[in-house]
Amino acid sequence: MPVTLNTQDADFESRFVRMLSAKREDSADVNEAVAGIIADMRAGGDEVLCRLTARFDRLELTPDGLRFSPDEIAAHVARVTDDERAALSLAAERIRAYHSRQMPEDASWTDPDGATLGWRWTPVSAAGLYVPGGQAAYPSSVLMNAIPARVAGVERLVICVPTPDGVVNPLVLLAAELAGVDEIYRIGGAQAIAALAYGTQTIAPVDKITGPGNAYVAAAKRQVFGRVGIDMIAGPSEVLIIAEGAQNPDWLALDLLAQAEHDADAQSILITTDPALAEAVAAAVERLLPGLARAEVAGASWRDYGTVIIARDLDEAAALSNRVAPEHLELCVDDPEALAAKCVHAGAIFMGAHTPEAVGDYVSGPNHVLPTARSARFSSGLSVLDFLKRTTLARLSPGALAAIGPAAVRLAQSEGLQAHGASVEARLAQLNVRRGE
Amino acid sequence: MPVTLNTQDADFESRFVRMLSAKREDSADVNEAVAGIIADMRAGGDEVLCRLTARFDRLELTPDGLRFSPDEIAAHVARVTDDERAALSLAAERIRAYHSRQMPEDASWTDPDGATLGWRWTPVSAAGLYVPGGQAAYPSSVLMNAIPARVAGVERLVICVPTPDGVVNPLVLLAAELAGVDEIYRIGGAQAIAALAYGTQTIAPVDKITGPGNAYVAAAKRQVFGRVGIDMIAGPSEVLIIAEGAQNPDWLALDLLAQAEHDADAQSILITTDPALAEAVAAAVERLLPGLARAEVAGASWRDYGTVIIARDLDEAAALSNRVAPEHLELCVDDPEALAAKCVHAGAIFMGAHTPEAVGDYVSGPNHVLPTARSARFSSGLSVLDFLKRTTLARLSPGALAAIGPAAVRLAQSEGLQAHGASVEARLAQLNVRRGE
Numbered sequence: 109m110p111v112t113l114n115t116q117d118a119d120f121e122s123r124f125v126r127m128l129s130a131k132r133e134d135s136a137d138v139n140e141a142v143a144g145i146i147a148d149m150r151a152g153g154d155e156v157l158c159r160l161t162a163r164f165d166r167l168e169l170t171p172d173g174l175r176f177s178p179d180e181i182a183a184h185v186a187r188v189t190d191d192e193r194a195a196l197s198l199a200a201e202r203i204r205a206y207h208s209r210q211m212p213e214d215a216s217w218t219d220p221d222g223a224t225l226g227w228r229w230t231p232v233s234a235a236g237l238y239v240p241g242g243q244a245a246y247p248s249s250v251l252m253n254a255i256p257a258r259v260a261g262v263e264r265l266v267i268c269v270p271t272p273d274g275v276v277n278p279l280v281l282l283a284a285e286l287a288g289v290d291e292i293y294r295i296g297g298a299q300a301i302a303a304l305a306y307g308t309q310t311i312a313p314v315d316k317i318t319g320p321g322n323a324y325v326a327a328a329k330r331q332v333f334g335r336v337g338i339d340m341i342a343g344p345s346e347v348l349i350i351a352e353g354a355q356n357p358d359w360l361a362l363d364l365l366a367q368a369e370h371d372a373d374a375q376s377i378l379i380t381t382d383p384a385l386a387e388a389v390a391a392a393v394e395r396l397l398p399g400l401a402r403a404e405v406a407g408a409s410w411r412d413y414g415t416v417i418i419a420r421d422l423d424e425a426a427a428l429s430n431r432v433a434p435e436h437l438e439l440c441v442d443d444p445e446a447l448a449a450k451c452v453h454a455g456a457i458f459m460g461a462h463t464p465e466a467v468g469d470y471v472s473g474p475n476h477v478l479p480t481a482r483s484a485r486f487s488s489g490l491s492v493l494d495f496l497k498r499t500t501l502a503r504l505s506p507g508a509l510a511a512i513g514p515a516a517v518r519l520a521q522s523e524g525l526q527a528h529g530a531s532v533e534a535r536l537a538q539l540n541v542r543r544g545e
Numbered sequence: 546m547p548v549t550l551n552t553q554d555a556d557f558e559s560r561f562v563r564m565l566s567a568k569r570e571d572s573a574d575v576n577e578a579v580a581g582i583i584a585d586m587r588a589g590g591d592e593v594l595c596r597l598t599a600r601f602d603r604l605e606l607t608p609d610g611l612r613f614s615p616d617e618i619a620a621h622v623a624r625v626t627d628d629e630r631a632a633l634s635l636a637a638e639r640i641r642a643y644h645s646r647q648m649p650e651d652a653s654w655t656d657p658d659g660a661t662l663g664w665r666w667t668p669v670s671a672a673g674l675y676v677p678g679g680q681a682a683y684p685s686s687v688l689m690n691a692i693p694a695r696v697a698g699v700e701r702l703v704i705c706v707p708t709p710d711g712v713v714n715p716l717v718l719l720a721a722e723l724a725g726v727d728e729i730y731r732i733g734g735a736q737a738i739a740a741l742a743y744g745t746q747t748i749a750p751v752d753k754i755t756g757p758g759n760a761y762v763a764a765a766k767r768q769v770f771g772r773v774g775i776d777m778i779a780g781p782s783e784v785l786i787i788a789e790g791a792q793n794p795d796w797l798a799l800d801l802l803a804q805a806e807h808d809a810d811a812q813s814i815l816i817t818t819d820p821a822l823a824e825a826v827a828a829a830v831e832r833l834l835p836g837l838a839r840a841e842v843a844g845a846s847w848r849d850y851g852t853v854i855i856a857r858d859l860d861e862a863a864a865l866s867n868r869v870a871p872e873h874l875e876l877c878v879d880d881p882e883a884l885a886a887k888c889v890h891a892g893a894i895f896m897g898a899h900t901p902e903a904v905g906d907y908v909s910g911p912n913h914v915l916p917t918a919r920s921a922r923f924s925s926g927l928s929v930l931d932f933l934k935r936t937t938l939a940r941l942s943p944g945a946l947a948a949i950g951p952a953a954v955r956l957a958q959s960e961g962l963q964a965h966g967a968s969v970e971a972r973l974a975q976l977n978v979r980r981g982e
Contacts, residue, residue, distance in 0.1 A: 195953075199956060225643060225910050228885075315923040330767070334767070336923060362964055401961070456939070457939070458939055458940075462941045463946070466965040467939075469962075472939045473939070474938075475937065487774050488936075504897070514632075520903060520906075527803040531800050531802075531903045532901055535901060
């Protein structure tokens with residue numbers, strides 16, 4: 109049984125804080141190892157990349173074998189069954205439809221002083237998408253990373269996906285094809301991130317790196333941040349379910365387990381106002397857990413981080429959820445829209461009994477790359493905006509400069525930046541001369 | 546005289562690449578020192594903060610003196626002259642007007658399958674704004690950081706500004722007042738960033754930290770990234786001017802010097818199709834430089850990083866500018882809009898002879914916190930979006946789940962995530978039962 113907390117218990121606050129601050133991932137030594145890999149990669153490029161791939165993925169490659177050839181891709185993709193292809197195509201279509209609505213608009217206006225102001229969005233030129241392999245290779249991650257980039261208008265799209273022992277998931281390659289990826293490299297870990305950020309003899313560098321990964325990938329992304337853009341530092345995943353009323357305990361248990369089966373560090377939290385429902389769900393978890401192929405992982409997650417909280421009412425539940433700022437928030441209550449309005453920190457909200465989080469992982473349309481480990485307090489899931497940047501625009505008429513320039517001169521003087529002031533004054537002087545003519 | 550390159554020279558490409566990759570800042574040892582400061586701050590809180598402030602800012606404080614009191618603020622602000630107040634108020638008003646247009650819209654729609662999808666923007670709860678002190682305290686930075694946060698709806702706004710030797714810039718405090726800042730602390734450096742990220746006994750932690758700073762501040766922001774959100778890693782500043790036609794060489798020289806006077810690591814670049822204009826501007830720089838109060842800083846920047854490039858035509862100039870991806874781009878040409886359309890990587894574009902970059906630092910309206918050191922390839926200036934996050938929303942009708950759920954089940958099976966599939970299947974089974982009734 110997981111921890112069960114009741115908000116009416118005297119020690120609730122301290123136990124809740126302990127849960128919030130539980131460190132679900134240990135990155136000791138990772139930073140240093142990653143710094144070494146990045147330095148080696150910058151010095152050695154392809155040669156180091158092949159050596160590290162042999163070491164970590166047990167895969168011997170030469171530089172010209174790093175990239176999947178069109179023939180290899182075709183051969184692998186041919187192994188995909190028709191129904192898998194149909195499912196992936198439906199997912200791609202729905203993800204594209206959702207993300208197409210995210211394209212922001214440019215703006216331009218002229219204010220009463222005669223200053224024409226605005227901004228313009230443009231895509232990054234080249235993006236690199238990391239796709240985790242290892243335990244499970246995720247074709248859905250390819251779609252979730254590549255489609256927003258394509259919608260944004262990124263010219264060159266690169267994927268890195270490790271293929272440990274040479275095992276290739278053909279669905280990953282099909283997903284790349286459906287999303288319109290240009291280059292696919294069979295590399296992973298910190299060495300792949302270094303290759304994307306700094307380039308090698310055969311891999312041109314990119315401007316932005318996105319996608320989740322393990323602790324090494326996360327540390328590498330943090331270290332190359334600034335040289336290139338990154339989306340976020342992905343940590344262990346979590347779901348929080350708020351439930352009340354006539355809910356099917358098995359459905360909720362499976363939703364909790366779906367999160368738990370990702371990773372032993374994942375966290376599943378149920379908050380309910382109904383102690384009987386809490387008990388029924390916890391019992392269903394215990395009953396369903398042993399039947400899972402990934403029972404060991406899910407069991408460890410549930411045992412170590414699973415939490416059930418009995419709240420007084422839905423307002424209290426929403427307040428607790430806001431403190432957790434969950435990556436995934438499921439609202440299985442009678443009026444999920446009303447409750448959603450109160451849940452202001454969450455990566456993605458799933459409303460109602462027929463919106464299990466798992467549909468969001470694949471086919472509902474919104475992105476499944478979401479802020480983890482409480483970072484929904486300040487960040488958002490992956491979107492088209494991650495592959496765009498905004499340039500601000502300004503053009504002052506002589507009249508506008510005459511109107512607002514003197515204030516700039518004054519402030520430049522206050523800040524001790526003489527040339528700043530002089531650059532405006534020189535223009536104002538000419539305008540005054542003209543006016544005096 | 547700075548480096549002068551001509552795109553027609555045989556060695557142009559190699560010299561341009563050398564300029565692009567010149568390391569304008571050295572952060573050796575900074576990371577380790579900063580990691581030590583953050584660890585000390587986490588362990589010691591206020592006591593460490595006071596000790597480090599005494600050491601770095603030569604300012605002895607007790608914990609209850611870290612924060613400016615309302616009376617202190619009022620006393621300092623009373624020293625501001627009327628014309629300074631008017632200038633700062635005009636700047637605040639124009640910055641607020643520009644940023645108010647950046648508020649993004651929520652969205653919600655129901656697709657043909659019966660899935661109601663959308664997203665919602667919400668503000669971060671608490672933001673900490675770093676305002677550099679030291680060489681020059683910048684009231685304009687307070688406005689540029691705090692106003693977008695207030696426009697976004699951030700509840701709690703905190704400023705950290707170092708006051709070395711206890712010297713306070715009353716304009717910084719007035720700017721904070723105009724922008725509606727809630728708490729102001731007289732602390733700086735990595736210790737201020739640590740205080741904002743982790744909190745101390747007297748300072749509550751924030752969710753997002755923005756604002757430029759020196760190498761220690763930048764390193765600290767990088768290290769706390771993930772625990773809190775950050776805007777960007779600010780590096781040395783740069784301006785690139787593309788000029789052609791009848792331009793006043795003194796104006797362009799002053800714009801180059803305005804950048805150079807910021808910092809010895811700043812970079813000023815002029816690209817022109819007209820060798821005579823290049824010579825005239827370079828001569829004007831030499832003539833005007835000695836008269837500047839900050840001649841030493843500006844002279845070092847111009848000598849070490851100043852660059853003049855003679856390009857064949859404006860298309861070539863735009864292509865070179867895109868490779869630089871400058872923080873500030875000034876287009877002093879006959880048709881700046883046409884040229885701006887070709888310049889796709891830049892933090893901010895200033896168009897025409899009457900839009901010197903310096904007006905953008907203060908009063909034109911767009912933000913002056915911009916991507917430096919080539920990061921305009923992948924990032925944007927500070928905006929209201931930096932203080933918002935987006936939650937995606939989904940609600941599936943039973944019919945929508947019946948339509949798209951099977952594809953999710955298929956993909957979950959392919960990814961080996963059994964509970965994911967089962968959570969959807971359990972619901973589909975009930976729908977099928979109902980349908981069969």
